[in-house]
Amino acid sequence: RPPVLEIGGLSVDYGVGDGAVRALHDVDLTLRRGEVLGLAGESGSGKSTLAYAVTRLLSPPGVITGGDVRYHPREGEPVDVLAMTPQELRAFRWQEVSIVFQGAMNSLNPVHTVRTQLTDVLKAHRPGMSREERTGRARELLSLVGISPDRLGAYPHQLSGGMRQRVMIAMALALEPEIVVMDEPTTALDVVMQRQILRQLVRLREELDFSVVFITHDISLLIEFSDRIAIMYGGRVVEQAGAADIYRDPRHPYSHGLLHSFPALHGPRRELTGIPGSPPDLRAMPSGCAFHPRCPKAFEPCGLHTPPLAPVTGTGTGTDTGRSVACWLNDDRRSGES
Ligand code: ATP
Ligand code: SF4
Ligand code: MG
Numbered sequence: 001r002p003p004v005l006e007i008g009g010l011s012v013d014y015g016v017g018d019g020a021v022r023a024l025h026d027v028d029l030t031l032r033r034g035e036v037l038g039l040a041g042e043s044g045s046g047k048s049t050l051a052y053a054v055t056r057l058l059s060p061p062g063v064i065t066g067g068d069v070r071y072h073p074r075e076g077e078p079v080d081v082l083a084m085t086p087q088e089l090r091a092f093r094w095q096e097v098s099i100v101f102q103g104a105m106n107s108l109n110p111v112h113t114v115r116t117q118l119t120d121v122l123k124a125h126r127p128g129m130s131r132e133e134r135t136g137r138a139r140e141l142l143s144l145v146g147i148s149p150d151r152l153g154a155y156p157h158q159l160s161g162g163m164r165q166r167v168m169i170a171m172a173l174a175l176e177p178e179i180v181v182m183d184e185p186t187t188a189l190d191v192v193m194q195r196q197i198l199r200q201l202v203r204l205r206e207e208l209d210f211s212v213v214f215i216t217h218d219i220s221l222l223i224e225f226s227d228r229i230a231i232m233y234g235g236r237v238v239e240q241a242g243a244a245d246i247y248r249d250p251r252h253p254y255s256h257g258l259l260h261s262f263p264a265l266h267g268p269r270r271e272l273t274g275i276p277g278s279p280p281d282l283r284a285m286p287s288g289c290a291f292h293p294r295c296p297k298a299f300e301p302c303g304l305h306t307p308p309l310a311p312v313t314g315t316g317t318g319t320d321t322g323r324s325v326a327c328w329l330n331d332d333r334r335s336g337e338s
Contacts, residue, residue, distance in 0.1 A: 001032035003072055004178055004211050005054065005081075005097075010067030012046075012053050012235075014282075020063075021282035023049045025235045027067070028309060031179065036202065036212040038226030038243065040219065040258060042279045045232040047215045048102060051181050055099050056081060056089055071096065074178070094125055098172040099181040102215075103188070107168070108156040114142070114167055115152040121174045141170040146200055162193040169201060173208070181213045186221075194218070198225050219259060223247050231255045234280045234290035237309055241323035251312060251325040253297045289328065301328045 012024040024046050031037050039047045052058040054069050069081040073096070084092060093099075101107060109117060118138035122129055129137070139149035145166040156164055165186060172180050182201075186194035198214075202225055205212055216222050222229060223243050230240040231254065239252040250256040257275035277294035280286055286293050292302040301307075309326040 001034060003030045003070075004033045005031040006068075006070040006072070006078075007031075007050075007054060008068050008070070010050070010053060010069065011065045012049050012058065013063050013065050015061045016063065022065075022285075023062070023235050023282060024053065027235075027237055029230055029237055029240065031211050031213060032228075033072075033178075034205070034209050034211055035227040036205065036214055036225055038222040038229040039213060039215045039232060040217070040222050040229060041232030042258075042275075043217075044279050044282075046235040047232055048183055049235075050232070051099060051183050051213065051215060054081065055093065055097050055181060056084065057093075057099065091125075094121060094177065095175045096177055097179040097181065098175070098177045100168050100172050100183065100185045102183040106164075108164055110156050113153050113155055114138075114159070117167070118142075118152075118171060118174060121171055125175055137174070141174055142167075144173065144204060145170045146196075162189050162197065165189060165197060166200075169197070173204065173210075176208060177210060179211050179213065181215075183215045184217065185214075187217065194221060195224075201225075223259075231258060234285060235282070236290070236326060238291070238326045239324070240309075241325075245323060251323070251330045252291075252327045253295050253329070254291050289326075297329060299328070 007027055007029045010024055010027040011022065013020040013022050015021060027050060039050065041047055049058070049062065052062065053064055058064065064082060070078045071081050071092070072078045081092065115135065115138055118141055119134040122134045122137055135152075138152060142149050142152065147163055147166055147170070151159065151163070159167065169185070186197055189197070198221060201212065214222070214226060226243045228240065229243050229246050230237045231246070231252065232238065233254050239246065239250065239255045246255060247259055250259050254275070275294060280290050286303070288301070288303040288305050289295070289298070289307050292298045295302065307326045307328045309324050311322060311324045312330055
């Protein structure tokens with residue numbers, strides 16, 4: 001699958017000068033056309049920061065301090081997202097990339113009907129559409145996410161949490177973007193509802209052929225719905241691989257702890273509680289591999305040198321996904337080259 005978004009060496013700080021903390025370090029990650037890329041990691045690992053940075057929605061004190069983000073449209077040359085003008089960004093968001101924010105369920109405007117909120121997006125970006133066309137499209141969008149078009153006149157408080165969430169997803173899909181970023185889209189909902197919404201989204205993805213970045217704390221949903229998974233720790237991607245590969249055979253000790261800290265794939269919902277110790281403090285990042293104070297496998301180089309995210313060969317199951325790991329235990333260059 002060709003890439004749709006290529007992130008290279010992306011770094012983000014919160015604050016400037018002495019007070020700055022680095023929330024993203026040199027993140028390399030590729031989203032491919034039509035795939036669901038799952039992002040996981042404990043609270044504070046930088047998942048939302050990454051989502052905001054690549055959509056250029058990062059607000060102060062957040063600052064992108066390095067790297068690049070390249071968007072590949074279906075036709076034409078790749079575009080540098082970080083160099084876009086405000087006008088280009090306005091077109092980019094919603095039409096090319098849309099984002100469903102963490103806690104978005106409550107971000108519908110309480111004083112406007114579902115119809116108004118959906119048609120406003122269309123009005124702003126599709127000036128050629130008539131009023132009737134906008135309403136028609138709004139009805140279509142509601143059915144797309146499994147809500148009866150009769151609910152068009154409803155106010156947010158008249159809808160269940162699951163329906164509000166689906167309205168948010170309908171808004172995100174309104175302009176048929178190529179990429180939909182979902183930051184914890186369903187956490188406030190019960191498991192059955194979460195699965196139902198995600199199934200709908202995956203089905204839509206097959207119909208409309210968009211890519212999804214799916215951020216969640218729920219490992220069972222992550223594995224069930226992602227094609228590929230990237231695991232973050234302390235602002236870095238520490239492993240990325242096909243979902244099945246990483247579940248069957250995690251290579252980074254942190255991935256192992258994270259993915260196997262719950263009993264069964266289809267078991268009850270569990271938070272990530274399986275790894276002793278706490279996530280690193282950005283103000284006092286451990287030296288070398290940031291995971292070393294908690295790592296059961298740590299050895300000499302770990303506290304001294306930061307392992308780069310490097311491809312691991314000879315793994316995988318014939319999928320075209322490839323795998324990379326940032327851990328000295330898995331560093332191919334040590335066993336390979338030299
Ligand atoms: P969660 O799972 O809780 O949503 P996350 O992986 O999305 O966590 P981020 O929200 O990206 O994590 O935060 C990454 C780090 O950046 C955290 O340590 C957080 O404290 C810090 N951070 C986030 N926003 C700000 C801010 N506005 N000012 C200062 N630090 C921030
Ligand atoms: Fe553990 Fe060392 Fe690998 Fe870090 S580099 S995960 S400390 S073994
Ligand atoms: Mg977050």
